[in-house]
Amino acid sequence: MVMLVFAIVNLTNFSVFTMPLVILELDLTGNERYPLMSRKIISPSTSVGQTSVAGTTGYDYTIGAQKTLPNRQQEDPLAAALYNHSLHPHARRPQVSISAYAFLFQEMVSLAVNTSKSVTEIENKLHRQGYALGPRLLELLNFRSSVTATSSRALFGKSATGPGGLGGPLEDSLASSITAMRRRDLRVLEILQFVHGPVWTYMFGRQGDDLVKSSERENEYMVVDNLPLLTQFIGHGNVQCDAFVCGIVEGILDGASFPCKVTAHAMPEDQHDRRVVYLIKFDHEVLQREALRF
Amino acid sequence: MSAGSANAAASSVNVSSSTKSLRVFGDEIWKNKTAKINAELFTLTYGSIVSQLSTDFQRNFTKVNEKLFAMGYNIGTRLIEDFLARTALPRCENMVKTSEVISKCAFKIFLNITPQVTNWANNKEAFSLLLDENPLSDFVELPMDAVKELWYSNILCGVLKGALEMVQLDCDVFFVNDVLRGDQSTEIRIKLNRVLKDEIPAGED
Amino acid sequence: MAIYSFWIFDRHCNCIFDREWTLKAKQSSGVVNSKQNEDTAKLLFGMIFSLKSICRKLGNEDVSNEIRTIATGKYRVHVLTTASGLWLVLLTDVQQKNVSEVLHHLYGEIYVPSVAENWLSPIDFAEKEEEKMGQGFRKIQNRYFLRAVEQYLSPMVSR
Numbered sequence: 013m014v015m016l017v018f019a020i021v022n023l024t025n026f027s028v029f030t031m032p033l034v035i036l037e038l039d040l041t042g043n044e045r046y047p048l049m050s051r052k053i054i055s056p057s058t059s060v061g062q063t064s065v066a067g068t069t070g071y072d073y074t075i076g077a078q079k080t081l082p083n084r085q086q087e088d089p090l091a092a093a094l095y096n097h098s099l100h101p102h103a104r105r106p107q108v109s110i111s112a113y114a115f116l117f118q119e120m121v122s123l124a125v126n127t128s129k130s131v132t133e134i135e136n137k138l139h140r141q142g143y144a145l146g147p148r149l150l151e152l153l154n155f156r157s158s159v160t161a162t163s164s165r166a167l168f169g170k171s172a173t174g175p176g177g178l179g180g181p182l183e184d185s186l187a188s189s190i191t192a193m194r195r196r197d198l199r200v201l202e203i204l205q206f207v208h209g210p211v212w213t214y215m216f217g218r219q220g221d222d223l224v225k226s227s228e229r230e231n232e233y234m235v236v237d238n239l240p241l242l243t244q245f246i247g248h249g250n251v252q253c254d255a256f257v258c259g260i261v262e263g264i265l266d267g268a269s270f271p272c273k274v275t276a277h278a279m280p281e282d283q284h285d286r287r288v289v290y291l292i293k294f295d296h297e298v299l300q301r302e303a304l305r306f
Numbered sequence: 307m308s309a310g311s312a313n314a315a316a317s318s319v320n321v322s323s324s325t326k327s328l329r330v331f332g333d334e335i336w337k338n339k340t341a342k343i344n345a346e347l348f349t350l351t352y353g354s355i356v357s358q359l360s361t362d363f364q365r366n367f368t369k370v371n372e373k374l375f376a377m378g379y380n381i382g383t384r385l386i387e388d389f390l391a392r393t394a395l396p397r398c399e400n401m402v403k404t405s406e407v408i409s410k411c412a413f414k415i416f417l418n419i420t421p422q423v424t425n426w427a428n429n430k431e432a433f434s435l436l437l438d439e440n441p442l443s444d445f446v447e448l449p450m451d452a453v454k455e456l457w458y459s460n461i462l463c464g465v466l467k468g469a470l471e472m473v474q475l476d477c478d479v480f481f482v483n484d485v486l487r488g489d490q491s492t493e494i495r496i497k498l499n500r501v502l503k504d505e506i507p508a509g510e511d
Numbered sequence: 512m513a514i515y516s517f518w519i520f521d522r523h524c525n526c527i528f529d530r531e532w533t534l535k536a537k538q539s540s541g542v543v544n545s546k547q548n549e550d551t552a553k554l555l556f557g558m559i560f561s562l563k564s565i566c567r568k569l570g571n572e573d574v575s576n577e578i579r580t581i582a583t584g585k586y587r588v589h590v591l592t593t594a595s596g597l598w599l600v601l602l603t604d605v606q607q608k609n610v611s612e613v614l615h616h617l618y619g620e621i622y623v624p625s626v627a628e629n630w631l632s633p634i635d636f637a638e639k640e641e642e643k644m645g646q647g648f649r650k651i652q653n654r655y656f657l658r659a660v661e662q663y664l665s666p667m668v669s670r
Contacts (some may be wrong), residue, residue: 106345108441111388111628112416113343113351115381116461118630119505120355123377127362148350215347241343279489313642383632387627390593391619394576395595472595504596507524507556507645 013277036285110241121253126239136303139259146263153210158194200294200302208235214284215260216241231294235261238284241253252276254288261290271295328406329349332414335392345441346499352442356458374457378464386469389415397473401498404475405433408466408496417441421494432497434482435457440492446488463494474502512602514619514668515586517660518555519622521595523637526552531661532668543657553601556645579611589614613667616661621663625656632656
């Protein structure tokens, strides 16, 4: 039990907390799809019992709680910020200016343009770069929505005793104070609402403008955005730069075991001449599973 | 280091009145005139660019540094127009003023951070920016093979180089330290080479 | 208010945009980026350039002393110079004392988003060394910019 608990914490830490690190290493192995190990491991339960694990982590009641990840020496503040604070749902949500983002985004697009021979290749590149973010966002947003008010205090109170000593030696780790992870989304509609709601709000500061089911094909859904934030400065051209967002969405859905293909289509309408429809085509197996009663 | 900071403090005395208003000015533009976006999306997007470059250059991080710098330069030459349009600032009389504008206005308006200006050279033509926070590198830990060579946020140097060149300041801009590499601080050095002359039409003197 | 023409000069002393309106029958017709304006552009640039250097000589050389407007009997020249070396020049009737807001709008809301922030548009219009120092000929062609200038200035053109 004790070892299992540690395995959970470690893996979640690894897969969520050190995002770009994982990106860099992922690319070593080519850009294959990213197996979501942590998802499976988390799902049974993440509750950290009150089991005493003192002996294994160097907990000393005369000193109080210490940084506890095994094999980790005294953590520096940088690492603490990296592994704990940045994950917290109530932490300061920093912002940057949209123009800074727009400059970076356009430079990313031109990088793709300069290293590609065809429009499809450019879009694929952008799509792949977005895809790398998907599984990370899925974990991060789920994780944040699982943190309860009590556990926020545990982190920011920073008191040696903490609320009731819950979580014991893992006190400083946010993961330890989560009593239950948010239930994962099992139905197509649930995961789509997750994308349309929390994911869109996280990325663009507002919900998607519409969520539509295709009347013609069973496996097709559409998320509508009347004014895409990232590409609003880019003229309509041959290249669909929203492929980046498609990649993110596809990464999230694949990560949540809803394999699909996502494509973007410019469909101007009345007031909204930049309106973009993200078309989500689920794989056949998703529908088969959906048809099961459970 | 401490001598350098004292130096900077002394130098900022003579511009202190404008220093204060510059800070207010920058804050005001950030608060009221800037459309904003989630900084984490920015961080993650930049992360995916760096990782893409690492793959493209087969983990030759010297080349990655160069490419990031070149991308930044390209951005800087354009970003300066956005900056000037929003601030309507004239050219600075000296590097001390320039450093204040960079830290309190430019960094504030675009990235919502205010790096410390410090480590002035005696001739007041070179200084360092200390970045306590860096929105490009939140979440980042460098893998072992990159830790010695990669300047993860090198794009910033390129941006500064490009933008300064557009206001006729030919500078060297480079990273000295980065917490990602285990250093105590993240430090960008800016060194003025010369002030460029405005072009004049052919045939005039 | 009457606007006669609008010009942009870049850091290489080249005219990168010109738009001239003819005011017949209150129609906002006229020419954009025209060949026959090249000489006028050079003269206009030369006039502002010379005045700038005189101003600098007359005043304290260390303090910036920028030209804002030049008035003649019939018209007025309004200039916005940026720290990056761009000049935006607007010719209006002589009654218009201050159009700096118009110039700032042209710069901040039109030039910056459609040229500076648009990667499909060049930012430096002198592609080669010999196109610098007033020897260039390239103009802003991008249609977002052209349309935005038209939409913004046309209502002010006719008297």
